[in-house]
Amino acid sequence: MTESTTPPPSPEIQAGSEDVTVPMGASTPEPGHQKAEQASRILEASRSFGITPEQYMLPAQQQIRMLDPEGNLISESEQGTGPGHEYPIPEDDVLLKAYEGLVAGRRINDQNYALVRQGRLAVYPSSHGQEACQVGAALGLGTQDWMFPTYRDTVSVITRGVDPLEVMVSFRGDWHCGYNPHDYKVSAMSTPLTTQLLHAVGVAHAAKLRGEDTVVLAMCGDGATSEGDFHEALNFAAVFEVPVVFFVQNNGYAISVPLSSQSAAPSLAHKAIGYGMAGEQVDGNDMVAVLATLRRAVHLARENSTPLLLEATTYRMQAHTNADDDTRYRDSEEVEQWKRKDPLKRMRTFLTNKGLLDEATEERISAKAEEIAASLRQAMTTEPKGDPLELFEHVYAEPTAQLHEQRDQLADELTRAEEGGHA
């Protein structure tokens, strides 16, 4: 008999404290139906907060929010926090760094948008309006951690430290991924939706097997949560108890499809309990709240080797990509409403009120953002001459005999083309 036939005795499932009335699950486990150790961790956590495991795993009763739409700090009692859902406001230097990221992020989005209009970029999925999520994702992680971004997460990737020139390679169409993921612990920005969540789980699992301290941030959009891989990733992460923070940027749309056609759940964060993990919903246009929730999620993941699901409610202010026409599926009034909740403006007001932002600082931050924008423009002026023969180099570690033949064919064509033959 190996271990897995005799699972550890199931935890006592009736919580001990008086005011706790909801048991762990719907019933006492039957023999052969015991839950993994994970359950007992959740139980312990919830007990330490004096709440039920269900209350711990379900999102707080309202989304976590620290700033009102104008950028004023709201009273603690209205932030949505509570036992098991506590989110202290980050330190001043972190807040300021985040603001820097916001300014740069907005500048990146606007610069790339301009480059697309000038025909110098093939495509750019902008995260204009979602910069608080973008910046939070990057700042929430340590250098030893990994990030798994999507096509929309350019700002996160650059904020994480990837060279902007390298990032633009894919949008310009030179090659699929321009940076070396290992250099930055940032995976190639993923296009097939939610597939990257499973990669994230695998990276965390490998680290766990080797006893390494690595949290993985797995990013996806609201629409992507409908894919089967979303389900499989959350389940694997929960069963193997690996430290992955699933970060869903719910921007209300999957191209033209609104959230209401994507899910009937009370919130996407409500999916967490179905995997035995905690879920939380945060105002994704509130930089302070995003930072607070992401930092705590990363912290819990690291301390307890446990996955968590964080849903950030935000809005994509521009079309899906430059190829999209968003007037076909939403009215400008809706977009206007969201303009009022702009994450950058809110954060600026907050920091100014807090006395953290003076003119000099603003200037320094703007200048830095301009630098990045300049490097993006620069990336687009140099037209790197890709070597077509490189196509055959990276299919296998060593090209097969077949690829050698095909490479020779192309080489011959290229030579003749130079010589003016009909290839």
Place this chain on the structure above:
Amino acid sequence: MTESTTPPPSPEIQAGSEDVTVPMGASTPEPGHQKAEQASRILEASRSFGITPEQYMLPAQQQIRMLDPEGNLISESEQGTGPGHEYPIPEDDVLLKAYEGLVAGRRINDQNYALVRQGRLAVYPSSHGQEACQVGAALGLGTQDWMFPTYRDTVSVITRGVDPLEVMVSFRGDWHCGYNPHDYKVSAMSTPLTTQLLHAVGVAHAAKLRGEDTVVLAMCGDGATSEGDFHEALNFAAVFEVPVVFFVQNNGYAISVPLSSQSAAPSLAHKAIGYGMAGEQVDGNDMVAVLATLRRAVHLARENSTPLLLEATTYRMQAHTNADDDTRYRDSEEVEQWKRKDPLKRMRTFLTNKGLLDEATEERISAKAEEIAASLRQAMTTEPKGDPLELFEHVYAEPTAQLHEQRDQLADELTRAEEGGHA
């Protein structure tokens, strides 16, 4: 602007009644983040029970159970029922019919097990021990409804009325599916795990589009809930508000893999809320509770055109199939513990106590079960001569030119084989 760009105004999400404190979702929906009408139905339902939507969608605090392991009716206060989770005990004739089904079901399992040992059946995945679920599934449906069973649901399929001879065709290896699904509104027993749940949703969706009254019962095992298609099926059903009852027979194992390696959730029924539907967990070895919960689920699905998830906790008493050796992954003590909760014995005690079961009735029921067993044995004695050329008939509505050629080749081989040639 078409309709879907302007979703209906979102329902008032703060419940009206005093004692309800948990709001619908984690926060007030933002513009462009409105939930579908589904949400308002759940809200209405929960309000009518004086509970929160979360309480309505989460399973009751313990699994629903009417009979104790000995078969005695337990007091109502201990049945796990409550507001929004009310399960009246079915009428006497239904209970008796279910008992008939149990006796026949057990007989079918044992007969087929014997046929496998005699080498007359190639394979049989037995549902011995799960007969309460099997019978409940069939009796819960109306004739206009559809059933989507798996390879393990032979007893359900026969209880639903499919000719036992036709069912055995696949286990004997003559053809993949022996019956015409349309004749019985029972789909071919599905092997690729949980794929059939999506088919079930599609059948219900088609019926809904035509305004037909059709509930669909979609069946799968505990292991199968890990597949991506499970997620996609529940989500489609919830978003399109179609009347599908997802019925998970949680028998503790997926072949050798125990539930604890499959899921860390408090219960599989806790997955429901992540789709915005109600979930419930029931003692799957309690025929009364299975009937009560399934009948109510089917009723709610029909009345409200809404999906529900029902998890029945049960146990597979025999190996996964005859090809499996279950001593490799569980000890006999665990199996013994479950013997004491045998659904058949419990139901017999309950009905006897209730005065519904006398000797004559028992005899009649046994005789009927013997009839079915005899027909199964009969099915196995006749060795139908399958026509190999039929292989080409059912690939397309009309065989392609290619298949005509291939058919001719096989026909030629068969002729020559008869004549003693080397084909």
Place this chain on the structure above:
Amino acid sequence: MSATTATKSTTTSFASALNTAMSDAMENDPSVVVFGEDVGTLGGVFRITDGLTKRFGENRCFDTPLAESGIAGTAVGMAINGMRPVIEMQFDAFAYPSLEQIFSHIAKMANRTRGNVRLPIVIRIPYGGGVGGVEHHCDSSEAYYAHTPGLKVFTPATVADAYLMLREAIDSEDPVVFFEPKKLYWSKEAEDLSELRAEYESGTSSRRIGAEANAQIVREGTDVSIISYGPSVSTALKAAEATAEDGISAEVLDLRSIVPFDDAALQATVEKTGRAVVVAEAQGFASVASEITARIQERCFHSLSSPVLRVTGFDIPYPAPKLEEHHLPDVDRILDTLDELQWED
């Protein structure tokens, strides 16, 4: 493209031919439903389903949650229950999550149930490259489906076929994987949709595919046969024009249907010309081009004056936009290959 169309006054785009095929089918048969990602309000990312929701309502053309296995799997159920689903996969590579449903159910359900449950599903897949698309948006994935018994695989190369073949696919009792060459979406030809409608609905169109398939000679020639389908047909035609200048008369066969396959037409052209080149965008290894090549030599061996050669994509993942031109079969590569056909023999 054909001689008769040249006289028509109307021009029609490939996209509108597809769109009209669907709306005509929906008009004629209430069981035809269209669904997929962004096909409703938006009309699809390529606008092929534009206006269908407006015209037929949300019960007939609607958006689904973002899940391709869900789309294919619920289409199975819809078809079991009397509907004729036409589903759109947004791009070639995004159909892959649905392959289990397609291989294990859509292809096999009729066979499994001895013909009792047939699944008249059309799976529309925009495919191929040449449009500067990024990774995962340019795969030529037809071989996966063509290799799977129980599926029919169609791919139109002309505006007329976009209409006629999609109508036939929707009317088919069998599942059809319908490959739409992306790069043709915006192409226009002198075609009149009402004439095409009349042709199709007359039931006597000479262009019906049926169970025998119905490949079309789109250019007559005597020296060599260029066999192609979908996006490569126009490239093949251009190469045929170019080689005519060198005095080589090339016949071009547009297969139209890959499954079923028109062996008779293939045999006729190769026996006539004695030489053959197969052109397709997909990577060549174990591809539809391999099959065509194998069939030609099996059936026309003694008519062949030289080996059958293939011009296909390389056996590499589809390259990034700036390099795709080096990957795709083009006129020059076809001409090079024609040169290799041992003309001096």
Place this chain on the structure above:
Amino acid sequence: MSATTATKSTTTSFASALNTAMSDAMENDPSVVVFGEDVGTLGGVFRITDGLTKRFGENRCFDTPLAESGIAGTAVGMAINGMRPVIEMQFDAFAYPSLEQIFSHIAKMANRTRGNVRLPIVIRIPYGGGVGGVEHHCDSSEAYYAHTPGLKVFTPATVADAYLMLREAIDSEDPVVFFEPKKLYWSKEAEDLSELRAEYESGTSSRRIGAEANAQIVREGTDVSIISYGPSVSTALKAAEATAEDGISAEVLDLRSIVPFDDAALQATVEKTGRAVVVAEAQGFASVASEITARIQERCFHSLSSPVLRVTGFDIPYPAPKLEEHHLPDVDRILDTLDELQWED
């Protein structure tokens, strides 16, 4: 099967060769991890991973939740982060849910990242029929993978290759789809595992596949070449024995690796014999057999005395157990095909 093995005193089963290959690899390299459905406690439904958990612990060989895309997708992450995952798909058709991960990531990651992220993953797939399996348990799905650039595709036909090739697959920096013929699992041959281990670990095995592939002539002959791989090799050998009685000397080539492909060996045997028959279980249309056939005529056209013919499964879904014998290529069907090779020419 080869001459030298006949003298060995030990017999080894195909299953234990695979099992030992994994345990040797795990022993040598702590980054090798084995996971999948039922591979831990149970040792796999075919017991190929038997004992690995006991010997190496649950961190090295473990059961996953029941989700094939999850298995393949987490393998990607594991490989990104330094592991060498060997994953088991329980049966051929149950790998289909993972095809998106395999096609869009496993095959493409190295290319996408210009070689910066290589994924040394082995995907073990029990495949093929002849074991009385029910639907979905007998598919020959190798063409789907062989058509996908970036994947290597191996399939052993002998006990020695079960060991040697799996070791090589695990050591490969590239992803390898490793097809195990189910019907061979219980076969035994006179092979000594410690000799095979020594051969492999010496690094000088003449049976390494490498980048050139390394097909093996498993029977010498002069009149015709029978090209095959995996489960069909033994059938091909039997047919060769049988046809020898009619005075026809058949050479049998076991490809071993489908990708990369050994064109040199193919060309050598066909140029020597002048005739070829390709044998494979999978449905023939757009299959690996199509590719082999196409390559032979492309490369050996002028050596051929007759068309290259194929003996494959029919283009139908895999039949139920009682009918599979009519579907599978067998000795008689190969002999019939050999008869058609225009010997009188």
